[in-house]
Amino acid sequence: MYIELKNISKTIKGTKVLDNINYVFNSGKVYGIQGKNGCGKTMLMRVISGLIRPTEGTVNINGSILWKDMTFPSSIGTLIENPAFIDSYTGFKNLKMLASIKGNIGDEEIRTALTRVGLDSDDNRKYRKYSLGMKQKLGIACAFMEYPDIVILDEPINAIDKDGVILVREILNDLKKRDKIVIIACHDAEEMKILADEIIQMERGKVL
Numbered sequence: 001m002y003i004e005l006k007n008i009s010k011t012i013k014g015t016k017v018l019d020n021i022n023y024v025f026n027s028g029k030v031y032g033i034q035g036k037n038g039c040g041k042t043m044l045m046r047v048i049s050g051l052i053r054p055t056e057g058t059v060n061i062n063g064s065i066l067w068k069d070m071t072f073p074s075s076i077g078t079l080i081e082n083p084a085f086i087d088s089y090t091g092f093k094n095l096k097m098l099a100s101i102k103g104n105i106g107d108e109e110i111r112t113a114l115t116r117v118g119l120d121s122d123d124n125r126k127y128r129k130y131s132l133g134m135k136q137k138l139g140i141a142c143a144f145m146e147y148p149d150i151v152i153l154d155e156p157i158n159a160i161d162k163d164g165v166i167l168v169r170e171i172l173n174d175l176k177k178r179d180k181i182v183i184i185a186c187h188d189a190e191e192m193k194i195l196a197d198e199i200i201q202m203e204r205g206k207v208l
């Protein structure tokens with residue numbers, strides 16, 4: 001499995017936020033996008049996820065071209081910027097509703113995903129009562145619970161406590177073993193060294 005970015009550029013209102021990016025991602029690896037605020041990490045993740053269309057260039061996923069052969073990568077889980085869930089549902093109910101779209105996993109797998117991020121699967125609190133870190137954890141659980149081919153996590157350890165960070169490391173290692181393509185962004189260079197196999201340094205829309 002691979003994702004090949006070819007000459008990817010994105011111009012928004014005359015500003016080039018992504019500038020001629022070429023890169024190949026392979027399965028069984030964690031890729032870490034690193035760089036200052038505003039350098040284009042989130043934008044690049046949106047392009048790979050099919051959430052925004054590049055102005056130029058192609059995203060090739062296993063021989064299928066995004067925006068041409070398909071509208072959306074067929075097997076992907078993402079947490080990009082803030083997680084968005086239904087306020088009046090519990091974490092479990094939110095994941096259950098989302099899992100029902102594909103119908104690949106049942107209650108047991110959802111509970112396992114919640115436990116793996118350090119959330120209590122029997123917690124009756126509604127999402128609106130969740131702390132920032134709990135919301136982030138739910139977002140991570142949602143991204144990997146179905147074990148899609150591609151997992152994209154934008155700043156996954158933001159707002160997450162030390163114990164949570166260790167859980168995230170374990171999840172990333174497991175995804176790697178399962179031969180997934182994992183792409184994360186993180187501005188903490190030290191943590192990135194631990195989390196990622198390959199670091200992609202970005203600066204002003206370019207991959208260095």
Ligand SMILES: Nc1ncnc2c1ncn2[C@@H]1O[C@H](COP(=O)(O)OP(=O)(O)O)[C@@H](O)[C@H]1O
Nearest residue numbers: 012013017035036037038039040041042043044
């Ligand atoms: N919706 C938007 N409209 C216009 N410009 C945007 C938008 N979102 C982000 N940008 C700009 O794109 C650039 C890259 O942003 P982003 O990818 O979010 O950076 P980061 O590396 O911090 O994730 C920044 O200059 C930002 O101001």
Ligand SMILES: [Mg+2]
Nearest residue numbers: 041042043154
């Ligand atoms: Mg960002």
